[in-house]
Amino acid sequence: xxxxxxxxxxxxxxxxxxxxxxxxxxxxxxxxxxxxxxxxxxxxxxxxxxxxxxxxxxxxxxxxxxxxxxxxxxxxxxxxxxxxxxxxxxxxxxxxxxxxxxxxxxxxxxxxxxxxxxxxxxxxxxxxxxxxxxxxxxxxxxxxxxxxxxxxxxxxxxxxxxxxxxxxxxxxxxxxxxxxxxxxxxxxxxxxxxxxxxxxxxxxxxxxxxxxxxxxxxxxxxxxxxxxx
Ligand code: JCZ
Numbered sequence: 001x002x003x004x005x006x007x008x009x010x011x012x013x014x015x016x017x018x019x020x021x022x023x024x025x026x027x028x029x030x031x032x033x034x035x036x037x038x039x040x041x042x043x044x045x046x047x048x049x050x051x052x053x054x055x056x057x058x059x060x061x062x063x064x065x066x067x068x069x070x071x072x073x074x075x076x077x078x079x080x081x082x083x084x085x086x087x088x089x090x091x092x093x094x095x096x097x098x099x100x101x102x103x104x105x106x107x108x109x110x111x112x113x114x115x116x117x118x119x120x121x122x123x124x125x126x127x128x129x130x131x132x133x134x135x136x137x138x139x140x141x142x143x144x145x146x147x148x149x150x151x152x153x154x155x156x157x158x159x160x161x162x163x164x165x166x167x168x169x170x171x172x173x174x175x176x177x178x179x180x181x182x183x184x185x186x187x188x189x190x191x192x193x194x195x196x197x198x199x200x201x202x203x204x205x206x207x208x209x210x211x212x213x214x215x216x217x218x219x220x221x222x223x224x225x226x227x228x229x
Contacts, residue, residue: 001104001159003032005148006069007111008048010034012145021153024162032152037061040068049114058115066110066121073108074128080105081129084151085122086144087112090133093151097134101151102158109152111144177226179218181211 005013013034016022024030038046041064049059074081082104091097101107108129110117125131136147157163184195198210219226 001030001102001156002106003030003109003152003156004073004107005032005034005109005111005145005152006037006066006073007034007109007143007145007148008037008113009111009143009145010036012149015149016152020162020164021156024156024159027161029159029161030156035069035073037065037069040065040072052115056115060115061112061117061121063118063121063124066117067124070108070125070128077127078106078129081108082106083108083110083125083129083131084148085110085112085117085125085131085133086136086147086151087116087133088135088138088140090135092138093134093136093147093154095154098151098154098158101155107155109144109148111148113143175215178212178215179223179226181214181218 007013011034013032016025016032021030021032025032037048041047048061048065050062052058052060070083074083082101084101084107086109110121110125122131122133134147134151136150141147158169160166163169184199188195188200196210198206201207220229
């Protein structure tokens with residue numbers, strides 16, 4: 001999968017060189033490029049912002065550098081490219097969307113800053129590719145880069161070969177919409193805290209029942225919405 005990001009802070013994406021995603025790039029499973037939006041300006045100060053028509057607080061990203069960045073990355077309409085504008089006003093990201101995006105041939109992330117991007121950029125982007133506005137949750141970040149990183153990690157780990165242990169993915173996928181049960185490793189007693197006895201019992205039916213009970217208890221406490229409550 002080819003992944004690009006347009007940003008005034010391309011260094012944010014250096015994190016993708018670390019760990020599994022770094023290895024996935026070395027193995028050519030994903031090919032990531034961050035482009036600096038300021039490279040598509042022409043004035044001495046490399047200006048990317050301007051004040052909003054109609055008034056209001058703060059600055060907006062002006063459309064012209066975005067248009068040139070899209071011309072560079074997607075010079076003609078491409079039905080195999082997905083453009084994602086990270087935005088608190090987008091549809092909320094979830095695992096189902098991660099699975100859908102993991103099938104894409106190419107994803108271009110448009111990462112805004114300031115109070116966001118001139119809306120015509122979104123309109124224009126639709127003439128080059130399939131466009132979605134995506135939020136990673138109901139809180140406000142300073143820009144779209146961290147949201148894009150979260151989406152990239154969730155999507156990339158679903159690409160065959162990126163995660164060494166395919167079993168992990170399989171186990172995640174049959175969780176029946178419940179949260180994970182709590183897990184423990186050695187030592188059996190740590191700072192006076194015991195691992196639940198059932199996990200040391202060797203009784204696999206009892207362990208499975210205990211884990212399911214824990215999942216339901218946790219889901220009720222932390223995510224009643226998942227139980228329709
Ligand atoms: C651009 N501020 C892009 C996305 N879920 C979420 N929260 N905040 C964002 C976000 C904030 C931004 C920009 C300026 C995304």
